[in-house]
Amino acid sequence: MMKENMSNSEESLIKPKTLEEVRAMIKSHKRNDFIFSSIGLLTIIFALLTLLILFVDLVMDGYPKLNYEFFTDFPSRRAAHAGILSAWVGSSLIMLVTFVTAVPMGVATGVYLEEYAPKNWFTDIIEINVTNLAGVPSIIYGLLALGLFVYTFHLGQTIVTAGLTLGLLMLPIVIVSTREAIRSIPVAIREAAYAVGATKWQVMLHHVIQYSFGGILTGIIIGMARALGETAPIITVGALTFIAFLPPAPLTSVPPFISFEWLQSGFTVLPIQMFSWLSRPEHAFHINAAAAGAVIIMLTLLMNGTAIWLRYRIRKNIKW
Amino acid sequence: MAQNKLDIKAEAKNLNFFYADGTKALKNVSLPVYENKITALIGPSGCGKSTFLRCFNRMHDLYPGNRYDGQILLHPDNTNVLAKGVDPIEVRMRISMVFQKPNPFPKSIYENVAYGLRVRGERSKSAVDDKVEEALKGASLWNEVKNRLQDLAFNLSGGQQQRLCIARALATDPEIMLFDEPTSALDPIATVNIEELMSGLKNKLSILVVTHNMQQAARISDYTAYMYLGEMIEFDATDKIFTNPSKKETEDYITGKFG
Amino acid sequence: MATTQLKDPPISKRLAKNIKRNFIERVIEIILMFSALTAVFITLGIVYILVSEAAGFFKDVSVYEFLTSRQWSPLFEDAHYGILPLVSGTLTTSFIALGIAVPIGTIAAIYLSEFASHKARETVKPILELLVGVPTVVFGYFALLFVTPILQKIIPDLPTFNMLGAGIVMGIMIIPYIASVAEDAMRAVPMQMREGSYAMGATKFQTAIRVVTPAATSGIIAAYILGISRAVGETMVVAIAAGQQPTLTFNPLEGAATITAYIVQVAMGDLPHGSLGYQSIFAAGMVLFVLTFLFNILGHMARKRFAERY
Ligand SMILES: Nc1ncnc2c1ncn2[C@@H]1O[C@H](COP(=O)(O)OP(=O)(O)OP(=O)(O)O)[C@@H](O)[C@H]1O
Ligand SMILES: [Mg+2]
Numbered sequence: 001m002m003k004e005n006m007s008n009s010e011e012s013l014i015k016p017k018t019l020e021e022v023r024a025m026i027k028s029h030k031r032n033d034f035i036f037s038s039i040g041l042l043t044i045i046f047a048l049l050t051l052l053i054l055f056v057d058l059v060m061d062g063y064p065k066l067n068y069e070f071f072t073d074f075p076s077r078r079a080a081h082a083g084i085l086s087a088w089v090g091s092s093l094i095m096l097v098t099f100v101t102a103v104p105m106g107v108a109t110g111v112y113l114e115e116y117a118p119k120n121w122f123t124d125i126i127e128i129n130v131t132n133l134a135g136v137p138s139i140i141y142g143l144l145a146l147g148l149f150v151y152t153f154h155l156g157q158t159i160v161t162a163g164l165t166l167g168l169l170m171l172p173i174v175i176v177s178t179r180e181a182i183r184s185i186p187v188a189i190r191e192a193a194y195a196v197g198a199t200k201w202q203v204m205l206h207h208v209i210q211y212s213f214g215g216i217l218t219g220i221i222i223g224m225a226r227a228l229g230e231t232a233p234i235i236t237v238g239a240l241t242f243i244a245f246l247p248p249a250p251l252t253s254v255p256p257f258i259s260f261e262w263l264q265s266g267f268t269v270l271p272i273q274m275f276s277w278l279s280r281p282e283h284a285f286h287i288n289a290a291a292a293g294a295v296i297i298m299l300t301l302l303m304n305g306t307a308i309w310l311r312y313r314i315r316k317n318i319k320w
Numbered sequence: 321m322a323q324n325k326l327d328i329k330a331e332a333k334n335l336n337f338f339y340a341d342g343t344k345a346l347k348n349v350s351l352p353v354y355e356n357k358i359t360a361l362i363g364p365s366g367c368g369k370s371t372f373l374r375c376f377n378r379m380h381d382l383y384p385g386n387r388y389d390g391q392i393l394l395h396p397d398n399t400n401v402l403a404k405g406v407d408p409i410e411v412r413m414r415i416s417m418v419f420q421k422p423n424p425f426p427k428s429i430y431e432n433v434a435y436g437l438r439v440r441g442e443r444s445k446s447a448v449d450d451k452v453e454e455a456l457k458g459a460s461l462w463n464e465v466k467n468r469l470q471d472l473a474f475n476l477s478g479g480q481q482q483r484l485c486i487a488r489a490l491a492t493d494p495e496i497m498l499f500d501e502p503t504s505a506l507d508p509i510a511t512v513n514i515e516e517l518m519s520g521l522k523n524k525l526s527i528l529v530v531t532h533n534m535q536q537a538a539r540i541s542d543y544t545a546y547m548y549l550g551e552m553i554e555f556d557a558t559d560k561i562f563t564n565p566s567k568k569e570t571e572d573y574i575t576g577k578f579g
Numbered sequence: 580m581a582t583t584q585l586k587d588p589p590i591s592k593r594l595a596k597n598i599k600r601n602f603i604e605r606v607i608e609i610i611l612m613f614s615a616l617t618a619v620f621i622t623l624g625i626v627y628i629l630v631s632e633a634a635g636f637f638k639d640v641s642v643y644e645f646l647t648s649r650q651w652s653p654l655f656e657d658a659h660y661g662i663l664p665l666v667s668g669t670l671t672t673s674f675i676a677l678g679i680a681v682p683i684g685t686i687a688a689i690y691l692s693e694f695a696s697h698k699a700r701e702t703v704k705p706i707l708e709l710l711v712g713v714p715t716v717v718f719g720y721f722a723l724l725f726v727t728p729i730l731q732k733i734i735p736d737l738p739t740f741n742m743l744g745a746g747i748v749m750g751i752m753i754i755p756y757i758a759s760v761a762e763d764a765m766r767a768v769p770m771q772m773r774e775g776s777y778a779m780g781a782t783k784f785q786t787a788i789r790v791v792t793p794a795a796t797s798g799i800i801a802a803y804i805l806g807i808s809r810a811v812g813e814t815m816v817v818a819i820a821a822g823q824q825p826t827l828t829f830n831p832l833e834g835a836a837t838i839t840a841y842i843v844q845v846a847m848g849d850l851p852h853g854s855l856g857y858q859s860i861f862a863a864g865m866v867l868f869v870l871t872f873l874f875n876i877l878g879h880m881a882r883k884r885f886a887e888r889y
Contacts, residue, residue, distance in 0.1 A: 029782040036784045040690025043683055044703060047754050051710060054721045054751075061724075108614035116608055117615070118384060129618040135805065135875035136868070137812025139839050140625060142846070143864045147628035151852055168621055175618070188423040192485070194382055196436035196492060197413035199600060201607045206435070211426060222712065229714025232814035232839065236846040236860075271716040271815075278720055278819055286724060293717045304712040308705045333585055390585065397591030407596040414593075 055297060062291030070291055074244040075273065079284035084292055086243045087273035090159065091228060093247060093262055094269060097163020098227045102170040103220055109171075110178025110216075111204055134172035141169045142236030150237065157238030159247060160263040165233050170223035177219020181212030214314040218307045225303035229296055231271040239272045270296050329355040329496060329526040330376065330415075333391040335402075337371055340385025345371040347550045348390075353496065358518060358527040360541035360558065362534060364573065368550040369530040373498050376401070376528065377415040378408035394495075413440065416489035417498040421505045422481035424473035424488070429465050432473045432484055436492035451491050458524075459487035460517055479510025486517060497521065499529040503536065515540050534574060538562050546570045629868060632861035636660075639855055645862065651825035651841070653859045660859065662866055664825040668742065668835035669867075672817055673810035675746025675831055676753055680806055683750075684757030685799065691758070692765035693787040704762070710755040719819030722748035727820060740822030740834035749816050757806045764798025765791055767889050798885035804878035808871045814839035838867045 017025070073083025109130070117123040145165035155161045185208060193203045209216075247265035251257060268276075270292060277289035330353040337346035345368045353359050361369045371380075378401065380386040391400040394414070401411045416436075424432050433452045442448055452469075456462040461483045465476070473484055482502060489497055499518070503511040518527060519540055531537050537544050538558060545555040546569070554561065554570045565571045637645070640660040648661025691700050727744035731737045737744075768791050776786040792799070822834025823844050836844065842860045850857045 029785065032784045033782045036787075037690065037694040040686055040694055043686045044690060047683055047687060047751070047758075048703075048706065050751060054725060057725055058717065058720060105614050105617055108611050109618065112608075112611035112615040116611055126615050126618055129622045131879055132872065132875055133618055133621055135808055135871060135878070136625065137808075137814065137839065137871055139812065139814045139842055140629075140864055140868050140871075143842070143861060144621070144625045144628050146846070147632055147861070148624055171617070171621070186423075188419060188421060189425060191379065191382070192419065192423045192425065192488075193435070193439075195377060195379065195412055195417040195419075196439060196488060197409050198435075198439045199409055199604055201604055202439055206438075207425065225712050229712075229716065231714070231716040232818075232843060235843050238846070271714055274720070275716050275815065275819065278716075278723065289720060290724075293720050296714055297717055300712055300714055301709060304709050308708055312705070391587065393588070394594070397594055398588050399591045399594045400587040401594065403587045403590055405590045405596055406594045407601070409600070410594045410597065 058290050058297065059294045061287060062289075062294045065287055065291035066294060075242055075268075075276075076244075079277075079282060079288055082277075082285075082288055084270060084273055084295065086246060087268050087270045087292070088295075089246055090239075090243075090267035091269040093159050093250075094163045094166060094267065095224060095227060097160055097263070098166040098170060099220075099224065101164055101167030102174050102223060105167075106171050106174025106219075106223075107178050107209065107216060109175045110182060111208065113175070114179050114182040115200070115204060115208060130172055130175050133168075134176065137232075138169055138230055139232040139236060141165055142233030144168070145233060145237045156264065157240075157266060158264050159267045162234055162237050162239065162267060162269070163263075165237055166227040166230060169230065169233065170227050173223035173226065174216070174219050177222070178212065178216050181215025181219075182208055184215070185211050214310060218311045218314070221303050221307040221310070225300045225307070228303070229271055229300050231275055234269055234272055235275075239268050240266050242276070243268045270299075327355045328352050328395055330392060330394050330401075332372070332375070333393065335372070335375065335388070335390035335392065337368075337375060337380070337389070338387040339371075340383065345550050346375070349547075349550075349552045351545055351552055351555055353526050353528050354543065355526050356522050356524075357542040358522050358529060358540055359543045359545065360537035361528065361530045361545050361547060362532075362537050362573070363547035363553075365532075367547045369547055370500050371550075372547065373417075373500055373528060373530050376496065376498055377412045377417050378402070378406075379417070381408045413492060414494055415496040415498065416492065416494035418482070418485050418489050418500070418502050420501045422478060422485050424476070424481050424484050426472065426474060428470045429473050429476070429484060430469040433487045433491050435488060440492065452487075455487040455491035456484075458490045458521070459483045460513065461487055477510070479506050479513060482506060482510065482514060483517065486514070486521075490521075494525060496526045496528065499527065501530050501532055504532060511536075534562075546573060548573070625868065629861050629865040632858050633865045635853070636855065636858035636862040640862075649827045651836075653856050654845075658855075660862075661827075662838075662863065664827040665836060665838045665841055665863060666866070667827050667829055668817070668821065668825070668837040668840070669811055669870075671829050671831055671835065672742050672746040672749060672813075672821055672837055673807060675743060676749035676810045676813075677803070677807060679747060679750025680753040680757050680810075681803055684754045684802070684806070685761060687754070687758040688761035688765060688799070688802075689787050689792065691762045693783060693791060704759070707755040707759045707762075711759065713752075715752065715813060715815040716819070718748050718752045719815045721751075722816050722820035734832065737832055738822070738834050740820060740824075741832060742817075742821050742835055743831040745817050745819075745821035746831060748820070749810055749813055752813075752816065753806050753809055756809060757802045760802035760805060761795075761799045764795040764802065764885060767798065767885070768794045769889060795885070797881045797888070801878045801882035801885060804874050804881060808874035808878060811874065812839065812867065812871045814843060818843040838863045842867075 070083045071088065072085055073081060074085050076082040113127065142165065145161060149155045149161040149164055150157060189207060190203055193207050243266060247262035247267065248259060250259060250262055252259045274289050274292035274296065277285040277292065332349055332351045335346055335349045336344065338344050349372060361372065363369055374380055375388060376392060388402045392402055393399065394401050399406065425435065430452055433455050434448050437448050437451055453462060456465060461480060464480060473481065476484060503514050506514065515536065521527065541558045544558045544561040546553045546561065548569055554565060554567045561570065562574060565574060645660055645662055648659050649663055650659035650661050651664045652659045691703060722744045726748050727739060727741065730744050772790055772794055773786055776790040817837045818840040821837060821840060823836050823840060824834060825841065826833060826835040828835055841863055845856060845860045
């Protein structure tokens with residue numbers, strides 16, 4: 001770099017290189033290329049391999065427990081009889097609440113920010129908040145939920161509290177993916193709809209939201225996967241670590257056949273179950289933890305994999 | 321001009337237009353649009369043709385900060401469509417538009433054409449069916465697509481897509497149709513199709529068309545307006561403009577000395 | 580030419596504003612706006628809860644003691660309330676994590692962006708994105724039951740709960756994130772810049788180091804800063820593997836609680852609402868929030884600067 005800069009003023013000092021010298025230089029440069037690209041490749045292989053080993057180790061550790069009973073047993077003081085029934089039921093119910101909270105609000109916010117919001121300080125404030133919330137550590141959401149949902153709104157340490165908490169956590173993800181998806185819809189399509197007399201909301205409902213559905217779905221799946229694996233905020237909210245009952249069923253045999261009592265039930269979730277087994281000193285419980293971890297990993301990899309595949313397909317199929 | 325007032329479908333009067341960034345894109349433009357006639361807008365790139373066209377159906381309202389000043393009177397209502405109390409959606413329901421690049425919705429052929437009716441709350445399936453067929457026939461597309469109405473509109477060729485967009489605009493029985501360089505993205509054969517289509521359509525409605533192609537203007541239009549730098553330089557019967565324009569600028573443009 | 584002011588004729592019924600439709604549209608817009616305002620309310624909620632609960636804490640504990648005392652033992656008889664031990668734990672684990680994630684993540688990003696074949700990139704990139712989504716509790720398991728036992732073979736005195744193992748695993752966890760964000764930044768550097776360099780006879784390596792990396796600096800730095808923010812806010816790995824004992828130490832071979840681990844530890848117990856111990860987690864949370872907030876703002880500024888350039 002230095003030499004090149006000096007060359008203008010002190011041209012005479014630089015002797016033209018002989019052909020051999022140039023060839024040698026090129027050769028050494030090519031060697032650098034080769035060295036770095038080998039280092040880079042090895043680094044990536046090393047990193048991926050490390051993660052692979054970790055995952056394989058986890059699955060192998062938990063393998064003896066990964067049987068049918070594991071999914072149908074309640075947790076137990078005896079490791080051999082302990083299962084994740086209450087955990088996966090809790091996780092499922094909480095995800096339901098999370099979905100219902102985050103999706104409508106996230107999509108509405110995304111649509112508002114992309115299509116309605118005027119360019120002013122008010123909109124700027126909302127945008128800054130969304131960006132910031134995406135980076136707030138999850139445990140802070142836990143503290144928010146503890147102070148607000150549990151002790152201010154008195155929702156208790158229940159499924160609804162946990163679901164709302166994860167809903168807030170997931171909100172920025174849905175907002176961001178909604179906005180990105182909407183942004184890829186060309187103006188011409190909107191104008192075509194307006195030109196035949198559609199109102200703004202009709203354009204949103206019939207076009208913008210429909211055409212960005214794939215992108216929004218991607219965000220929803222990624223957000224749900226994150227919510228499924230979140231542990232810290234659920235601990236602060238007060239998940240139980242040992243729970244040998246199921247929440248009341250959402251469907252009942254007496255009219256009106258649907259019940260929301262489960263919302264007020266205590267709960268545990270998969271990652272909490274894993275954490276609590278992991279915190280025990282006995283090795284036998286660590287096996288349970290590994291099995292629970294394997295279940296969590298597979299679920300989240302499956303969900304994220306679906307989302308990534310979906311995004312890839314959408315990118316490939318965009319016709320405009 | 322021997323036209324009498326009754327035949328005027330719409331007229332722009334002293335129209336100024338300002339984009340949000342302050343650009344004054346139209347300067348005191350006036351122009352009549354005659355009933356059942358085709359009026360062509362010509363002029364060099366950037367002279368404000370599209371801007372002018374998009375005033376008629378209030379497209380500029382979609383973007384904040386744009387400002388109209390002046391009148392576009394729509395008859396028989398004798399109402400200034402740019403007035404504050406006018407609903408742009410009502411305007412767009414009567415003045416439809418076809419764009420430069422075909423822009424069908426990523427929906428079925430049928431749904432594309434039916435969309436204007438759906439927006440108006442038309443529920444009856446048979447009524448919509450009839451209208452869709454009529455519009456597709458009006459756009460000379462019916463025979464090509466009648467067996468594949470549920471196909472995705474994107475699967476049509478460029479020329480077919482543009483005719484579909486015309487059918488979409490036709491389905492709601494507009495009184496005026498605006499075309500912004502409707503053939504500039506199409507091949508010669510598709511262009512001829514669209515031109516014939518437009519000539520046929522003028523029995524039903526009035527047409528305002530922006531074109532870059534002077535032969536096209538000469539072929540299809542009854543009246544021609546020449547715009548330059550946001551101003552209306554000359555407006556007259558097409559024959560007159562192309563054979564004996566009264567302004568030097570128009571002549572220069574038409575003979576290719578400029579632009 | 581003077582514009583004559585034209586008087587508008589009365590508006591015909593057919594063209595007049597449709598009151599009902601306009602009203603519905605307006606209502607929908609307001610609903611959407613309130614939904615967007617939720618983001619602001621959440622932030623306000625966080626600040627309000629943290630500040631109001633922490634205010635109770637600071638009634639009993641002076642800010643001076645909070646910031647300077649070298650001990651944190653709110654749950655003991657002889658209670659001390661110095662945040663420093665928790666901060667030291669947080670910083671130590673974060674530094675170890677970044678010490679691993681930054682070099683590996685950067686090399687991986689440069690390789691993927693500048694050297695890898697299209698096919699390799701298209702394979703590795705989704706895998707990175709996939710790995711970003713692995714729940715952290717799982718990484719806690721790795722730290723406690725896989726990495727620490729290996730470390731103990733090398734360093735026999737290493738306690739079961741130590742910051743080294745937790746930090747290393749946290750680093751591994753953050754690699755995909757840094758690699759992915761930094762790679763995005765490098766890919767955003769326009770092709771012409773590379774072509775200019777190649778045209779002068781530069782090699783891939785020279786182009787990558789002297790042209791692309793400098794051009795993408797602010798984007799890469801954004802990746803680092805956002806990585807730091809993640810490490811600082813990371814909870815489960817440290818709560819599981821780094822230990823629960825607040826200790827003012829920067830020695831990675833010791834165990835020490837981080838801010839986040841402390842919050843988890845208290846939340847797991849059954850402290851009565853309103854007690855000083857209960858309030859202390861909000862005070863700790865406030866410090867964490869401020870720290871990550873600063874990093875996030877910095878990161879986004881860097882990212883925005885980068886985005887504006889290209
Ligand atoms: N959104 C906008 N904001 C500001 N100025 C604009 C905008 N759109 C167009 N203009 C300007 O207004 C003037 C007229 O543009 P317009 O698109 O109407 O020209 P045109 O005659 O249709 O050109 P072309 O034949 O290329 O389509 C131009 O100077 C253009 O730069
Ligand atoms: Mg134009």
